[in-house]
Amino acid sequence: MLKVMFRAAVVVVILQVTLGKTPAEWRTRIVYQILTDRFAHTEQSPDTECPELYEYCGGTLKGIQNNLDYIAGLGANAIWISPFVENTELGFHGYWPKNINEVNSNFGTEQDLKDLIAACHERDIWVMADLVLNHMGYQHGCHWSGCPLEKTDNFTGFVPFDKTEHYHPFCDIDWSKEEPENVQGCWLAYLPDLNQTNTEVRQTLLDWTTDLTTRYGFDGYRLDFVKGVSMDFWQEVDEACKEYTIGEAYDGNLDVVASYQGNLDSVLSFPMYFVLEDLFQNNPSTGSMEKIHEQLESEATAYQDTTILGGFLDNHDRARFLSKNSDVTALKNALVYLLMARWIPFVYYGTELGFKGGNDPQNRESLWPHVDTEHELYKFIAKVNEFRSSLGQSFIDSEQTESLYDSDFYSFTRHETYIAITNRGSGASGIQRTVSDSGFSDGTVLSNVLDPSDRVTVDDGKFTVTLRKGEPKIYYTGDVSKSTKSSPCLLSIFLIGLATFSAVKH
Known part of the structure; x- marks a missing residue:
């Protein structure tokens, strides 16, 4: 009997690895967004804040692994880690790729990444990777504020895209007219724009995304700046990833953002984010709460599935909530909506500690030396998450009426x-x-x-x-x-462990 059960379990594991985590399964997740460089050092983190927020601060993959108790204690059962590949100078955030085939040595080794994912899976914490498929990092002598024209065709040192034909010719995106040929064919903030219509570039990126799932066992992918690449490419990426995909279409226009769902599994809910930002941060004394109802009505017909959208109040590109409205009670109200509404909630690191940094890079503070599981907001989020989790699948499947x-x-x-x-x-x-x-x-x-x-x-x-x-x-x-967090059954833990082992071994 034991042998029969084991064989059945192996079959389920093979199917799980092949089919990946579905969007419906991701509805059970509460996601904690991490900037690896700013979360925790491998050993004891410094007792002072990182002073230079445009530079590396020392956070590592091993630092995340060593602090999974902190994440689990918050009630999160998934993490979104910042891009992990080797970056050009000062790319602490990961969005300036230099070599997509190497793990950023500032964060650790390939084995460190595998160990982190394995440790997460042992706890039923899923791991979402952040992929940058639109561009590479800055060429020598270039910066987000400008790039001399004579340097815009030098791609020496980029791996594997080191040829002129791998890129679109330089032109600066004109944000006053967002036609596809402008946004998709020009350079974002002077970053070399990959030409996905080039067969070599396209296939290399698709093969790479497929290999990431096989090599590391990621459970999902956040895709950066999806507006910068054509829809047909994202359809192929979605197939190549074999896991839940969620795109960043940074836009308040509902029609624009919703158009990406179907090509990808889902999108981060920027239109609702801007509604909540207006209500709770910008105009808390005058903004009408009826706007949530109005937005939900619009979304019901615009999206294919609103239940797998990624909801958020803060992220690495937006000023933190408390930088605009210091009232913690207002933040608690917004957090209750974030965590209890019918979507997938994303909590940005530091929100649970009352961080109040403004625009980039002030919203990318080091979590150290502020870690405090007794903080009012940490305990508040943990309590809501614990209750939410205790309701089980019945809550996940329920309507938001x-x-x-x-x-x-x-x-x-x-x-x-x-x-x-x-x-x-x-x-x-x-x-x-x-x-x-x-x-x-x-x-x-x-x-x-x-x-x-x-x-x-x-x-x-x-x-x-x-x-x-x-x-x-x-x-x-x-x-x-008596509401307590539901514990996964032993069979689920067993299958997750086997799936992780299989993914790491291959």
């Missing part, structure tokens, strides 16, 4: 939970709403996950919600004092 929304208030239900938020912040007093046609049975007691002493009872299909100091509410029909 809007309940009541107006200028100051937004609420929705998902699997026996009622979520209420506001953007008015800690200064808001007595935001009170009576919820009719709640969908909960009379006599149902709803307890607040964030404050178990806060309870309301459904009477005649109604109950009243009061946000006393602008705090968010997560009401649940069950016992919130």
Whole structure:
């Protein structure tokens, strides 16, 4: 019997490695975004902040591996690591490739990367790689502020793309007119633009992405600057990756961003990000919460599948939330929406510690020496994530049903939970709403996950919600004092371990 079970398990593992992690499976993930250079040193991290944020600060792949307890404690079960390939000078962030076949020695070795992924898989933490397929790094003497024309055709040192025909001729993207031939054929910030219509370039990139899954066992891929390359190329990349793909179409135009879903599995939800940024960061005193409803209505017809979008409040290209609105209560409200809405939530490193850096590079701080699992925001995110995870697949599969929304208030239900938020912040007093046609049975007691002493009872299909100091509410029909994170079954752990071993060995 044991032999039969083992053979069956091996068959499942082979199918898992072949088919990869599906978009539906990624709906079970909470993703923690990491800039490898800024997360943790291999040994003890310094007790002072990194002073030069345009330079390498010393974070490593081994540093991430040594601090997986911190990530798991936050409730994240996936990480998105910054691009790991060798970069040109000062490419600490990974977006200036020099040699796509080598791991950046500042971060560690190829074995370090394999060890990190294996260690993550042992904990059922998935790993998303960040791929740059639009361009290479800066040529000698060039910079994001300019590049002498005579240097724009020198590609010596780039691997494997060292020939002029591998690139589009130099022209600067004109952002005032975003026609495809302009954005796809010109150079982003003076970075040499790869010509994916060249057969050698195209096939090399496709072969490389396929090999990454086989060699390392990545579970998904974030694809940088997808607006810079044609749709037909992304279709082929999606097939080559064999894992969940999510593109960065950095744009507030819903039609533009939504057009990439179908060519890739999904996209980062920039249009909703800009709505949340406006409501919670830029105009918290005047922005109407009805805009969330309006955006969701538009998205329902624009996207093929909204449940696999990547939701976020911060990232490495945008000023941090608290740099614009220092009210932690406002951030908590936004976090509740991020973590409880029906999409895949992405949490940018440092948000859990109240980082408030502005535009690049101030939003790329070193996590050290600030690591503190007792921080108010770390504990808040961990609590919400723990509760979310305790609800299991029923929550993942549940609809996001809007309940009541107006200028100051937004609420929705998902699997026996009622979520209420506001953007008015800690200064808001007595935001009170009576919820009719709640969908909960009379006599149902709803307890607040964030404050178990806060309870309301459904009477005649109604109950009243009061946000006393602008705090968010997560009401649940069950016992919130006993909600704990669901543990994966032993068979799942066994299969994940075998899949990781198989991927690493090959």
